[in-house]
Amino acid sequence: MFISEKYLRHQQIHWLSQEELFKSKVLIVGVGAIGNELLKNLALLGVGYICIVDFDVIQIHNLTRSVLFTNEDINQKKVEVAKEKIKKINPDICVESYFGDIYDLPYSFFKKFDCIFSTVDNYETRIRLHQLSFFNQIDFFNSGIDSQFVSIDFYPYSKNRLLCFECNLDPKIYHNIQKRYSCGWIQKYAYEQKKIPTTILTASLSASILTSVFVHKKRYEEPFRIFIDTISWNFTNLQFLKNSNCYFCSQWQNYKEISKDELYNKIKELREDTTIFCNEPILISTQCLRCGFFYEYWQLSRNFTEKDLNCKECHFDKIKILVKDSFSLGETLRLKSLQWKFLYYFDQKENSMVLVPND
Ligand SMILES: [Zn+2]
Ligand SMILES: [Zn+2]
Incomplete structure (x- = not known):
């Protein structure tokens, strides 16, 4: 494989394989403070394929902690601006972006990655990303920061799934x-969360550790967490x-x-009392309180905002909004054409869990 002169210094480092970095395919979800730093690090290292996902636009307060964003980028999509800047920083690599929520991406989209980085600020997305990583046996990195603490988790799901x-x-x-x-999980509730103030100090440290764990990930057989207090320096x-x-x-x-x-072909053969779960809530119905x-809707909750649901x-x-994520066999028939990511249930005859991805 041809490796340009640009990377010769990397080649002198005994624990760094430039070839492996070029071959890596990573997904970064969240192009906020940590996402910016991580993206810059991985691009400079020469990670060959990076996909970024975020549904946000750049706001003025992002400019104190986002190396890829400047004044003229305000109100632009984070993923678009980041992609263009990264292409300038390293034209050798491939960067793709998706503006939107991970819930909108099909289950099969995630299969191609070796690593998934969660650099978001909410637990719903972290949990969903970890579950997708677990099922697809993809190494999972999670990060969390505030103004003082840095926390990094690594789960080598490609090697084992002993704990999660x-x-x-x-x-x-x-x-x-x-x-x-229980409030309906329509968009307003999914997105409106208390924002924790952070700075570039914890964001850049977090991204450095993520990058380092990523580069050395082959060494680690078990999951671990690194936790740092950046004031007392307890580690x-x-x-x-x-x-x-x-x-x-x-x-x-x-x-x-x-x-x-397969599921829909054999659904009549399942035990009648089987409950089928969906990985995300479905909006069933609304009833006007006046x-x-x-x-009746029978649609994915995430496709609705509060104002869509005013009395017709x-x-x-x-x-009154009825939202559900568990269904009888009869109800499951009504979910057939929806773009959920996966259904699952416990097969009582075979005594095992069954996963049904929507590819
Ligand atoms: Zn677990
Ligand atoms: Zn009404």
């Missing part, structure tokens, strides 16, 4: 997600313990995968 990102999650996180969920390298009651991996240690067609008008009859904005 959710094994050590605070139950409060599920509780908070559930709270939004913790935490090995995780498996949580045998983990909400996610305790069910998913053994499972089989079937296609959507005139009582009832309307009298336009009143106070309505």
Whole structure:
């Protein structure tokens, strides 16, 4: 393989393989403070294929912690600006971008990556990304910062799935997600969260550690967390313990995968009391609290904002929303044409979990 003169210094480092970096395919979700730094690092190293996903536009307060964004970029899409800047920083690599939410991308989109980096600021997206990484056996990196602390997790799912990102999650996180969920989980609730103030100090440190773990990832057999207090400089390298009651991996240690067609062909053969779960909420119906008008949707919740759901009859904005993510077999038939990412259920006859990706 031809390696240009530009990378000769890299070639002198015994633990760095430029060829492997060129061959790497990484996904970065979130082009905020950490995403900017990480993208810059991976591009300079010569990571061959980088895909970035974000649904945000650049705002003035981003400019204190985003190396790729400047004044004239305000109100532009983060992914578009970042992609153009990165192409200038390193024209040797391929950068692709997607403006939108990861929920909009098909299940098969994720298969091509060797690594998924979560550089977002909310737990719903972290959990979804970890689940997609787990099922597809892709190494998963998660980062979290505030103005003082840096936390980096690495899960080598390509090597083993003995324990997972959710094994050590605070139950409060599920509780908070559930709270939004019960409000309908329509867009307003998914996106409006309290923003934690951060600075370039913790963002750049976090991205440096992510990059370093990424470069050395072959060495690590087990998941771990690096936690740093950037004021006292207390540093913790935490090995995780498996949580045998983990909400996610305790069910998913053994499972089989079937296609959507297979599911719908054999749905009548499943035990009648089987519950089928969807990986995201479905908006079932609304009922007006003034005139009582009832309307059935059976659509993905994420396709709706609050104002789409005003009463269709009298336009009143106070309505009862029914959202579900678990279904009877009969109800599952109504989900067939929707763009959910995966369904899953416990097959009682075969005593195993079944995953049904929507490819
Ligand atoms: Zn787990
Ligand atoms: Zn009404």
